[in-house]
Amino acid sequence: MDNKGFFGDWGGAYIPEVLHQTFEELKKEYAKARQDPSFWQEYLHIMRTYSCRPTPLTHAKNLSDHFGGAQIYIKREDLNHTGAHKANNVMGQGLLVQRMGKKRVIAETGAGQHGMATATMAAKFGFDCTIYMGEVDVMRQRPNVFWMEKMGATVVPVKDGSRTLKDAINEAFRDWVTNIDSTHYVFGTACGPAPFPEMVSWFQSIISQEAIEQIQEYHGKLPARIYACVGGGSNAMGAFTHFLDTDTELVGVEAGGHGIETGQHAARLCGKDATPGVAQGYKTMFLQDDDGQMLETHSVAAGLDYVGVSPILADLWEKKRVRFEAATDKEVMAALDLTMKKEGIIPALESSHAFVQAFKEAPTLSSDEAIIINMSGRGDKDIFTIAHAFDDPSWKEFIIARGKEYSSNS
Template sequence: MMNQDGQFGQYGGSYIPEILFNSQQELLKAYQDAMADPAFIAEVKDQLQHYSGRPTPLTHCSRLSAAIGGAQIYLKREDLNHSGAHKMNNVIGQGLLAKRMGKRRVIAETGAGQHGIASALVSARLGLDCTIYMGAHDIERQYPNVFWMKQLGATVVPVKEGSATLKDALDEALRDWSSNYADTYYLIGTSCGCTPYPEMVSGFQSVIGEEVKEQAINQFGTLPDKIYACVGGGSNACGIFLPFLNEDVELVGVEAGGRSDAPGDHAMRFNTDQARFGIAQGFATKFLQDEQGQLQPTHSISAGLDYVGVSPILADLEEQGKVRMTQARDTEVMQAFQQLASNEGIIAALESSHAIAAGLREAAEMDPSQKIVINVSGRGDKDIFNIAKALQDEPFNDFIQSYLTQENS
């Protein structure tokens, strides 16, 4: 898929400051050397199994399938990874690469905080200093994750510029890398950025789809008819989609439809006329832009899906017709979250609940003999405050107020 210039069709590439060129070339060579080294691959697999807990199961949702009345619904349980999300797959690989390169310090950006948690965990395990850049708005929405990052020894830097979300955190991380590239490894959390990050992140995440292939054959004797994944930057979607590109399986990405189609009310890069080709943050892809080319503000009920761009890999695959993109509104996401929790006892992240929403919507129109797989990219513990707010759960709000009153008395 990727050409020698690190591009996927017209997307991808390396559009970076000259000061980062040598560092980017160092990373590219180190990555290529590592992936050709059986000992490195074995070490990654060992850590995935014995530290993160892979393989994650493929869970049949019999009660939810019956309630929907259509296709049989299966969930790929990335929420059962150590740290509670798919992020660990990529962070283990990049953390070991940083160690191999002799870097003493890791920097990362995070939106929902799951990549920040995973980066802090692996840095602690490997003895690396860790700095996490996170939008101030996302810190407010995801403070439990921030708390744990700090307990793991990471420095969390609030980014107050711009919309104070993932886009701005990524900008700050790039600035840090530009100033400290000699001893610092930039651990990108999604399949975006300059070469080789899109290929590298997607490659480490492809363990998801490889496991689904084997598990589907073992559990129901065939490959699924459709696979769904939420799409922010795109790492969990690439991870489950890429191993199926040459199979007769429909691949469906689900964007954050937000509140409405109005600018600033969503984070859709495909299901909108507000996104176009652009170059920013080191690579080319589809970005939400105004008529002057300025990046637009975004919104999602989930902190991890409000990125203004998307993986160049997914942009290219959608353009080729190999991946179909749809969306889910905030209200539909909350309904899907509740349906899964009440029918199957699984608490999904709000990011993953976008994929669940679209999967349930389309499963209802399918035959009961058909099978769909939905990637549950993370668990919803981190979203408790946002979920309680969205559900207007007054007892929870009363509990928080009472707890704070007691602590301050």
């Protein structure tokens, strides 16, 4: 990152004047933390004692045998506290909030995992907490909303626009502008104005810091490829960072939705529908029309339907260091089903996108090679969406029965 927050042509900090002082304070505290070894040690301590790190690297032997190619390893971020990689970032930002002396945090969330992690961090550190979440995502991620509220967070359904992640981000920025003295915006992904992309990636890099040691211990050498789903890009940057200077191929998997050719997707870097633009404080590839208006997106996974992508990933894509592919909703459900049946592991719908591409490519590699799939989260949060997608009759009966029960008691 250069001194203006750019990664090549991407990034920057396009912010209103009212936020300049707040961003200067944040950049100053972040720079001090980067230069202070005791900060990282404090961060590692809380992640080990509170968030159950290091997360395991699991050899998926049954899947490896099934495909008959590379040895498949799964980096188990689902076993991180709150069930996803999101805790890595929020705990780090929580330590920065303490240093800045602020008492309130706000966040945006799509799949609910970042909101869940932020609410958890706020409870741990004693901060007031408000979470902005698109109304559509509130409905399809109701279990996470329930837990956020039970931990004391205020969840605000955003009813503007498409009522999904991009609209939640807009609303969170409005809040921040109004409450800059008391409030820190815990940005959830490696997007937004500098220093957020680099800062979030730094905290998430704990994933690849662990994985690069684990794979060499278990397999004896570095993996041929690493696969990670890509919404904004935080779990992908976490999985890729410590492998950037190696020969390992890095593969990001975006949401193909109903198929890129249909226009109902959220593929920015592997399709042809995205163009360079500036929005939400930074420059990247956005799904937008010729007038710069953001397009509607679609994904079965609530955490992948964002219109933009990390400026760091845009730079790595432009430099051809990361290859990008897309997985359709149909492929995602098939990969999820196979993983559950073969390994007894339930990936989140977001993570399942990475499994799709890994399964396509594993048979093309030899059995003495390894690949890593970054399982960014677990699928418990997706039970309503998954059961609906599988058209499970017993689940329908259960929901209908509970609905009747609630109606009779009201």
